[in-house]
Amino acid sequence: MEYLAAIEKSLFLLGCAYLSWKIIRYIWGLAKIKKEPIKVLVSGAAGQIGYALVPLIARGAMLGPDQPVIIHLLDIEPAVLSLKAVTMELTDAAFPLVKGIVSTTKAAEACKGVKIAIMVGGFPRKEGMERKDVMSRNVSIYKGQASALKRFAAPGCKVLVVANPANTNALILKHFASPSIPEKNISCLTRLDHNRALGQISERLKVHVGDVKNVIIWGNHSSTQYPDANHATVNTGKGWKPVREVVSDDQWLNTEFITTVQQRGAEIIKARKLSSALSAASAACDQIHDWVLGTPKGTWVSMGVCSDGSYGIPPGLIYSFPVTSKKGEWSIVQGLEIDAFSKAKMEASAKELIEEKELAYSCLN
């Protein structure tokens, strides 16, 4: 009898456990369904970065695999047919996370209610052109789009400027979108340079790129940027070791590594006759992903953000720093030791940004 009662009790407990598991799964399912779609704007959506970026957002690479999105696509009238084609393809791809598409040539309509704005629209650098050549065309675009974001974006909208000159476009946007969009919510893309630096070190050491971390891109997204491996570490299989120690070639780290990363954009333009798109789109996803969802413990990334004077960089400039992010808020990594070599390179890039700023404002007058 006792034996039968024990079996009965076990079956009852098993039944309870099964039922609880079913209830938990049901509630989890409901919670997943309940995630509200986030409106994400891509300006310059008919261009080549736009074409690579939109499917990444639609697949959840930017905001997570369970985050529905409504994608706002903006481009200009001359690109309207290409914009229509992107819109049709986005529909045809039947992405489960895409809950709506807004496709327009009107900035006000495109910015309406957006929580994330990826500003890719602009005039790209062509072979043989210096970045300053594209300055005047782009800063006036960014002044206009700042006003549209200021008036129509959702409160707390995070803006990532990709279009070049990225730091200075972001600076102009910061000025004209203030105070509705606080400076904390505006960044420019230097994650591409960061990823390029990781890639160079991983190739050199013949390790997977995921086993290298904490490089830094200081300064401008231009050839004066300073890719810094002084604080970077590599997973050797027996723990994380300083990259400088493992590479054991200061000459390479102080010369070829830096120039390769600085010149990578120009090198790609030379090879493709077009600027980078696949890697730029992927980096834009990475930057928003880590900003919104947080950086992994013990890891920082590079982001062009408004300087608060850290490391002696003039406050107010949009300058690339090492940052960590938590709950959607980035902060500059403090207390890193900076040697004289690094300091000189960081200052040179800040000087270029000051010159760009003056040029940009003179173009607007």
Ligand SMILES: NC(=O)c1ccc[n+]([C@@H]2O[C@H](COP(=O)([O-])OP(=O)(O)OC[C@H]3O[C@@H](n4cnc5c(N)ncnc54)[C@H](O)[C@@H]3O)[C@@H](O)[C@H]2O)c1
């Ligand atoms: N920060 C980085 O790491 C990085 C990397 C690669 C490229 N870029 C820059 O990104 C930008 C886009 O590059 P791309 O290769 O996609 O160029 P692209 O010419 O293929 O696309 C740009 C798109 O912007 C559109 N556009 C122009 N003015 C606009 C406006 N006022 N509003 C909305 N859209 C507008 C164009 O019609 C075009 O469709 C360029 O400025 C390029 O230099 C930056």
Ligand SMILES: O=C(O)C[C@H](O)C(=O)O
């Ligand atoms: O330098 C450019 O104009 C291209 C782009 O910014 C890149 O880094 O690939």
